């Protein structure tokens with residue numbers, strides 16, 4: 001009898017798993033369920049669409065025909081409400097039931113709502129879907145003043161959208177710099193200057209206490225905890241993700257800010273796998289549990305999960321071993337973060353010029369991540385050091401050399 005695979009989520013993790021499963025098991029029944037109204041699109045590109053610089057077409061990756069041609073049953077606009085792990089069943093909002101032999105949960109996250117007064121007002125946007133991007137594009141296109149909240153990788157996309165759409169914006173941040181967990185003030189100042197050049201003013205030691213609205217319920221201003229008021233008819237908020245796990249509450253899955261998996265994307269419940277942003281996976285390079293929020297990582301986890309779903313539960317075929325990357329292309333200089341730049345027990349960093357800076361994060365003597373601004377050339381050497389788990393203790397200066405020679409480290413280690 002042929003196997004039956006059900007995949008919840010048609011983001012890059014779910015879609016890549018479906019493709020992998022289909023290639024490995026041509027006779028299997030494969031179902032992909034998503035609560036979005038459109039098939040896989042490029043989430044990385046929706047910010048360029050919202051800037052008004054990219055037409056919609058290149059953002060789409062698959063149309064429904066792609067699934068039909070591969071005999072994959074795609075269910076759009078279908079929200080999974082419960083999973084019955086004992087019966088091996090998935091239940092949807094429409095009352096449909098899908099039986100599975102193997103199940104993949106690839107449901108990612110939903111932006112966390114700001115817990116402040118009037119946070120639901122018209123004109124306040126969270127950013128995750130193509131639908132969100134369409135609304136952001138439209139509102140930013142007519143707004144003159146804006147506010148952005150959330151000093152991380154998604155917040156800066158919203159700030160860049162304001163810049164591209166000529167919205168005069170204030171970027172309200174906690175603390176004294178953008179992405180303070182991964183950058184020092186010296187590194188972040190490069191970003192702050194670049195934001196100012198785009199007409200976005202960073203405001204430090206700030207945030208949002210509440211929003212004001214006009215008579216129609218549209219946002220008109222943000223007031224920060226210091227009592228300062230910033231007029232805005234466009235607000236972009238990106239303060240984090242809530243992981244989409246409510247439908248798993250009847251299962252015994254271990255869920256703590258995401259679903260626990262091992263390095264083979266297996267959960268603690270037999271025949272259930274998880275992949276993508278939703279996972280708190282065992283990171284073999286880091287030696288502990290970790291979470292990635294990056295496209296390439298989600299794609300690879302989907303592929304690893306797919307390969308293991310067609311194998312026996314007890315004999316996984318593939319291991320997830322990966323140094324992820326996330327780049328920002330909003331400025332005249334490149335920016336890349338890799339691995340886990342906010343973790344570790346030590347960091348080394350250096351500024352090389354007005355637009356060049358580097359920080360490397362180290363844990364137990366091994367490179368585990370970092371941030372490169374301006375010059376990305378060292379990325380392959382740094383990632384290789386991370387992948388090869390090279391002991392860099394006592395050689396940290398070499399990590400900051402203008403060009404990095406991996407062999408130099410290995411030579412020292414071998415002595």
Ligand SMILES: Cc1cc2nc3c(=O)[nH]c(=O)nc-3n(C[C@H](O)[C@H](O)[C@H](O)COP(=O)(O)OP(=O)(O)OC[C@H]3O[C@@H](n4cnc5c(N)ncnc54)[C@H](O)[C@@H]3O)c2cc1C
Nearest residue numbers: 009011012013034035043080107108244276277293294295
């Ligand atoms: C604006 C933006 C810019 C980004 N830029 C970059 C970048 O430059 N570089 C980078 O590496 N990464 C970037 N990312 C992050 C990257 O897009 C994600 O890490 C990646 O898309 C995660 O893929 P996923 O498949 O795990 O989850 P998702 O893409 O979130 O897919 C999960 C899917 O599951 C669906 N779902 C959830 N619950 C249910 C349910 N109960 N029933 C049915 N369906 C459900 C969701 O609607 C969604 O379609 C960006 C993200 C955003 C939002």
